[in-house]
Amino acid sequence: MRALILALALLTALPAMAEEVVLGLSSDQVSINTSFDGSEILIFGAVKREEAIVDEPRLQVIITVSGPSEPITVRRKEKRFGIWVNTDALEIDSAPSFYAVSTSTLLGLSLSETEDVRHRVSIPRAIRSVDAPDTISDSESFTEALIRIKSKSNQYQLNEGTISVDEQTLFRTAIELPAALTEGDYQTRIFLTRGGAVVSQYETSIFVRKVGLERWLFTLSRENAFLYGLMSLAIAIAAGWGASAVFSAFRR
Amino acid sequence: MQIYLPIAEVSVNAFLLLGLGGLVGVLSGMFGVGGGFLMTPLLFFIGIPPAVAVATEANQIVASSFSGVLAHFKRKTVDLRMGTVLLIGGLIGAALGVVVFNYLKAQGQVDLLVKLCYVVFLGVIGGLMFFESLRAIRNTKKGAPPKRKKHNWIHGLPFKMRFRVSGLYISVIPPLVVGVAVGILAAIMGVGGGFIMVPAMIYLLGMPTKVVVGTSLFQIIFVTAFTTMLHATTNYTVDVVLAVLLLVGGVIGAQIGTRIGVKMKAEQLRILLALMVLAVCGKLALDLLLQPSELYSLGAAGGH
Numbered sequence: 001m002r003a004l005i006l007a008l009a010l011l012t013a014l015p016a017m018a019e020e021v022v023l024g025l026s027s028d029q030v031s032i033n034t035s036f037d038g039s040e041i042l043i044f045g046a047v048k049r050e051e052a053i054v055d056e057p058r059l060q061v062i063i064t065v066s067g068p069s070e071p072i073t074v075r076r077k078e079k080r081f082g083i084w085v086n087t088d089a090l091e092i093d094s095a096p097s098f099y100a101v102s103t104s105t106l107l108g109l110s111l112s113e114t115e116d117v118r119h120r121v122s123i124p125r126a127i128r129s130v131d132a133p134d135t136i137s138d139s140e141s142f143t144e145a146l147i148r149i150k151s152k153s154n155q156y157q158l159n160e161g162t163i164s165v166d167e168q169t170l171f172r173t174a175i176e177l178p179a180a181l182t183e184g185d186y187q188t189r190i191f192l193t194r195g196g197a198v199v200s201q202y203e204t205s206i207f208v209r210k211v212g213l214e215r216w217l218f219t220l221s222r223e224n225a226f227l228y229g230l231m232s233l234a235i236a237i238a239a240g241w242g243a244s245a246v247f248s249a250f251r252r
Numbered sequence: 253m254q255i256y257l258p259i260a261e262v263s264v265n266a267f268l269l270l271g272l273g274g275l276v277g278v279l280s281g282m283f284g285v286g287g288g289f290l291m292t293p294l295l296f297f298i299g300i301p302p303a304v305a306v307a308t309e310a311n312q313i314v315a316s317s318f319s320g321v322l323a324h325f326k327r328k329t330v331d332l333r334m335g336t337v338l339l340i341g342g343l344i345g346a347a348l349g350v351v352v353f354n355y356l357k358a359q360g361q362v363d364l365l366v367k368l369c370y371v372v373f374l375g376v377i378g379g380l381m382f383f384e385s386l387r388a389i390r391n392t393k394k395g396a397p398p399k400r401k402k403h404n405w406i407h408g409l410p411f412k413m414r415f416r417v418s419g420l421y422i423s424v425i426p427p428l429v430v431g432v433a434v435g436i437l438a439a440i441m442g443v444g445g446g447f448i449m450v451p452a453m454i455y456l457l458g459m460p461t462k463v464v465v466g467t468s469l470f471q472i473i474f475v476t477a478f479t480t481m482l483h484a485t486t487n488y489t490v491d492v493v494l495a496v497l498l499l500v501g502g503v504i505g506a507q508i509g510t511r512i513g514v515k516m517k518a519e520q521l522r523i524l525l526a527l528m529v530l531a532v533c534g535k536l537a538l539d540l541l542l543q544p545s546e547l548y549s550l551g552a553a554g555g556h
Contacts, residue, residue: 034493037254037263073551075360083368083540086360086549145548179254179263213493214258221259221488229484232311232492233477236499240318243503247319250507 019059020048021190021202028204030177030186031211038179041065041206043102044172047192057195059168060103060110064121064191065175065206067098068184069128074142088135090142094128097182099150100157102173104165107158112196119191119198123147123156154178183210259491260304266497268298273498277505280316282513283525288313288443291498293370293532302363304491306353307483310438311495313476316502317469324466331417331463335470337424338449341431342438342475349439350482357487360551364540369441371537377447378529385522392519418459418467426457431471438472439479446472447529 026042043063072095075086103110107122116122127143136142150156155178163173186206192199210218221228255266272294280287288309295305324330356362411424430452434445449468453459459467484490513521 032256034255035253036256073360075549075551077544077547077549079543083364084542084544085364089360142548145546146550149546149548149550179256180261182261210258214256217258217492221484221490225485225488226481228492229481229490232484232490232495233314233480235492235496236311236315236480237318239496239499239503240315241322243315243506244319244322246503247323247507 018049018051019192019200021192021200022046022048023190023202023204025188025204025206028206030181030206030208032181032183032209032214033212034214036179036181036214038181039177041175041177042172043175043188043190044170045190045202047169047171047200053168054194059165059199060105060193061163061165061171062104062107062110062121062191062193063100063102063163063173063175064126064187064189065098065100066096066126066187066189067182067208068186069094069096071095072146074146076142076145090129090136090139092127092129092143092146095146096126097184098155098177098186099123099126100159100175102157102159102162102175104161104163104171106160110193110196111191111198115193115196115198119189119201121191123151123158153180155180177208181208183208255493255497257300257304257491257494259489260300260308260494262299262301264298264300269494269497270501272298273501274505274508275501276498277502277507278509278512279505279525279528280502281506281509281511282516283509283521287316287502289370289374289441289447290528290532292366292441292443293536300494301489302366303357303487303489304494306366306441307480307487307489308491308494308498309443310476310479310483311490311492312498312502313443314473314480315495315499316506317473317476319503319506321466321469321473324469327466328417329463330466330470331415331459332470333413334415334418334420334427334457334459334463335467337413337427338431338434338467338471339474341428341433342435342471343478345432345435345437346439346475346479346482347435348432349436350479350486352436353440354486366441367536367540369437371533371540373437373441373448374529374533375537377451378526378533380451381522382526382530385519385526389519389523418457418463420457420459422457430456435475438475439482445475 023045030039030041047059072092073089074092075089077084078087080087101107101121101123111121116125120126124143124147127146129139129143147156154176157176163171165171186208188204188206190202209215253266254263256263272291276287276291276294279290291312292305292309295309296302321330353362356365412421413424414421430449434449437443437448438445446468450464453464453468454461480490
């Protein structure tokens with residue numbers, strides 16, 4: 001709330017471009033601890049401008065949150081010898097582990113096709129797939145499958161009309177982060193558009209980090225795999241020995 | 253209560269895991285099996301990535317086997333010499349198994365391999381056990397004593413060795429081969445292999461039944477410990493939080509299971525176990541045979 005007031009105060013204080021974003025986040029850090037079960041991030045802000053508000057075309061807001069990108073292999077099953085096995089595979093060069101697009105109205109209305117291509121806003125544009133091997137003729141169905149699977153687990157979201165805009169100046173939305181979240185810097189972009197054209201753009205990052213025990217175990221398992229393995233075994237043997245000791249104590 | 257597993261990178265209900273551990277613990281206490289062959293498919297069903305399920309289950313088996321072998325050491329029913337020979341085979345097998353596992357993981361076929369192994373082995377062993385115990389029940393009604401073969405082709409092989417605890421003088425080749433086979437399975441399927449090893453020791457090697465379970469547990473500890481280390485250092489797929497939750501449930505369950513088991517007849521127990529094994533096998537087989545609702549699947553890239 002304080003950030004909002006601050007944002008409003010800034011509106012009058014600073015000289016600027018035609019229209020500019022002043023942003024607030026409920027938190028810029030998401031901690032994955034042992035009891036992590038998803039999280040919600042509030043994104044709110046204000047539009048700072050010098051001139052009077054233009055009524056038409058109306059101001060629209062688009063917010064994208066994008067997790068760290070990585071190459072992904074999409075595999076397709078086919079029936080071979082009576083059972084379903086993975087046959088064709090397509091490697092997608094770069095797909096974000098999480099991607100959410102929120103808009104103040106339908107995405108098609110607030111952003112033109114050319115602007116979408118330039119800024120890579122919509123979900124299919126956020127995925128980069130260069131060329132498919134000759135054996136695969138229908139590479140689109142693989143990217144569609146990727147979007148379908150990720151959308152089902154809430155890792156890709158298209159939230160149309162979830163940003164509320166007041167007086168073409170104040171906007172806010174909430175973005176749901178699923179429980180199965182990977183670490184990294186989540187790039188957050190805010191676009192102001194009028195008549196499908198981007199008039200202003202703002203970027204920031206939300207940091208998603210494993211903390212505490214999660215952090216320690218994950219780091220140990222990657223950087224000191226041998227020690228981690230030994231520790232797992234030691235815990236297992238201690239538990240087994242403890243169980244047997246408790247058992248015989250019960251029998252007596 | 254949801255808990256985030258640091259290696260599997262999924263959030264699951266902690267009580268569900270404790271419950272699963274407990275359930276499998278009850279069954280393993282009742283039937284005297286490790287329970288890995290039931291736990292790993294159950295972990296697949298609740299959405300743990302197969303690679304993590306297999307590696308973590310190997311770690312959990314170390315604990316349950318260690319607990320079991322201590323009891324057998326007290327009763328002096330462990331043939332250390334036979335155990336060591338089986339172990340040498342087992343370690344070679346486990347190393348081969350992890351190589352095969354990693355190769356197929358890169359090819360995107362690891363799920364298929366693990367599931368096929370399960371369907372085949374659960375089907376064969378469940379079926380054999382079912383008919384064997386049906387026959388046993390009929391025989392006890394008629395009162396005919398069960399027969400056992402004393403000599404077969406195995407006794408003609410070279411490199412003979414004396415195994416005093418088992419009262420055997422046989423070639424080291426068959427136990428080595430059994431060890432390798434079980435080691436491969438342990439690495440691929442995330443199981444101790446007791447449900448394959450025990451019949452092999454009785455029917456192929458002719459070991460007395462009383463030393464079989466202890467000896468198989470003894471060697472399973474080392475093979476699964478080795479498998480855990482291999483998975484932990486090459487695949488980074490051992491999830492210690494998952495293992496601990498399963499362990500706690502398993503330990504409590506096993507105690508309850510042992511008490512139920514004492515009150516039931518051996519043949520009834522075996523028929524129940526056989527039916528359960530066949531049920532798991534059936535579910536996995538259906539997954540392979542029926543058209544899946546989602547034909548596509550996602551995997552990490554870089555598999556060439």
